[in-house]
Structures are given as structure tokens and as C-alpha cells.
Amino acid sequence: MFAICNLAVIPLRAESSDRSEIVSQILFGEHFEILEKNNQWYKVKLHYDNYEGWIDSKQCQIISERNYHDLSNEAIILNADLVEFVTNPKSSLLAIPLGASLSFLSHNDINKDGYEFEGLKAVGIKPKSNIIQSAFMYLNAPYLWGGKTPFGIDCSGFTQMVYKLCGYKLLRDASQQATQGDALSFIEESEPGDLAFFDNEEGKIIHVGIIMENNYIIHASGKVRIDRLDHLGIYNAEQNRHTHRLRVIKKII
Numbered sequence: 001m002f003a004i005c006n007l008a009v010i011p012l013r014a015e016s017s018d019r020s021e022i023v024s025q026i027l028f029g030e031h032f033e034i035l036e037k038n039n040q041w042y043k044v045k046l047h048y049d050n051y052e053g054w055i056d057s058k059q060c061q062i063i064s065e066r067n068y069h070d071l072s073n074e075a076i077i078l079n080a081d082l083v084e085f086v087t088n089p090k091s092s093l094l095a096i097p098l099g100a101s102l103s104f105l106s107h108n109d110i111n112k113d114g115y116e117f118e119g120l121k122a123v124g125i126k127p128k129s130n131i132i133q134s135a136f137m138y139l140n141a142p143y144l145w146g147g148k149t150p151f152g153i154d155c156s157g158f159t160q161m162v163y164k165l166c167g168y169k170l171l172r173d174a175s176q177q178a179t180q181g182d183a184l185s186f187i188e189e190s191e192p193g194d195l196a197f198f199d200n201e202e203g204k205i206i207h208v209g210i211i212m213e214n215n216y217i218i219h220a221s222g223k224v225r226i227d228r229l230d231h232l233g234i235y236n237a238e239q240n241r242h243t244h245r246l247r248v249i250k251k252i253i
Helices: 066-072 130-136 154-167
Strands: 002-004 008-015 022-027 033-038 041-046 052-056 061-063 078-079 082-085 093-097 119-122 182-184 195-201 203-209 215-220 223-230 233-236 241-251
Touching: 002 066, 008 182, 033 066, 061 066, 066 215, 078 203, 119 182, 130 154, 130 215, 154 215, 215 233
Parallel strands: none
Antiparallel strands: 002 033, 002 061, 008 022, 008 052, 033 041, 041 052, 078 119, 082 093, 182 241, 195 203, 195 241, 203 215, 215 223, 223 233, 233 241
16 A cells, blocks of 8 residues: 655654654655554555654555556655645645655645645755755754654754755665765865764764854754864854764765
8 A cells, every 4th residue: 555645744653652752754745655554553664765654544645556656756846945835726725844745736636635836846956055055944943853844853854854855865864874975084075065973882873964164064953053063073162062973974965
């Protein structure tokens, strides 16, 4: 079975329970495969990044296998504003967040509510210089474990969504993203838009941010914020200390 998210944003959970940890979110228009059913719950795998988790079966719309493959082979079209609306002939409004997928709106057999969109769209691959501009759209968004929207986002959700808006694909978790791209030997080799990864005492990648000019970094920690970056890691001037230990810098594009 296959389905699509027809709500603004829904939680993707680790287990089939409303009390389970939210590991990510599915935004409006994202499509996925249903792997398993457990009472009212579906275990799903997102097409975009193959991320898996559980959703409430009431929070999606079933689509055909043909619809799934059609969407999978089409260019990705995203909402490019912080919040926008889709409307239908019944004068019904649905607010959708930055990065929501719009590709299915042209498919009448999927878009059964007849939603239309008249806002700004992000389509295709943008220059690398656009990454920082897109990152600023999430500035001051509160940190939320598993979040992917300007109303709550985690560190890897932030980097994934910023890259997605510019037409580049990242995996979901920081440890997964760290497997992508080419490692750089020194901070001085990096360019704005490259990714910096940080580890814990056990050597596990636990954090990621986007490198800016002049040794600054934008990342989600408490909120999406801008801090200094040096060879030791992230230096938070408010706390007067390094908060994250640098592991590796990766050039993804």
C-alpha cells in the first residue's frame, strides 16, 4: 500500500503509540510506502529519504502504486514561504509550512479535494550560495526533536530541509548525513553551505550545522542560531564556552 500526507504536518513515531517518541515529521504532500499495519497504525517508509516510522492511519490518504511511482519520478515542487495556504473550490483553507510538497496538486486522482496553490514555489537545483539564504528562513525556530518546520526543528531536520529547498538531497539524521559528501581537512578549506558535524565522548555523530562566512555556523540548538566555529567546535558567546565538539567538515555539493 501507498499513501500521501494530506495534512499540514504529522508526527512520525518510533512505535505504534501516541505516547511514542516522535523521530521525524511528514509534511503536506510527502508520499510514502506502507510497510505494516498494527491496529490504527501504519509503519511507513518515506520515498524522499527512506526514513521509517509509525503514523496514525487517520492522518494520511491512500494512493495507488501508479500514483506513488508517478510522484517519485516527478520534479519536486515545494512551498517556499514560511507559511502558505492551499485552497479549494469549497473555500476551505489549509495552512502548510515551508518545504511542504506541492507536486501532487496537478494529479486530479490524488488531489481529490481540489486544492490549489498560488504562493512562492521552490523548484529545481539552486546555486550553493542560496543555501545560507534558505537557512535564514528558519532563524530563531525553536528546537524540537524530530521537527522539520519553522515552528519546531532539530539539527538534522534543519540541514535536510534547507538543502531540500535548494534542490539537494540529504538523509534524515546527522549520523546518516555524515556519510555523504567529501571530508575536508581544515575549516579554512570550507565554503558557505558546507556541513560541520560534531560528536560526543563515544565518538557518535550527534549534531550538524551549516557553515557560513568568516567562521560562523548556523545550527539548531535550543533554537536555530548563529555561533562561532573554530577547530575545536562551536563556541557559544552567551555561555562563554564550546558547546559542541567538531568531528568532521563535509562538502556535499
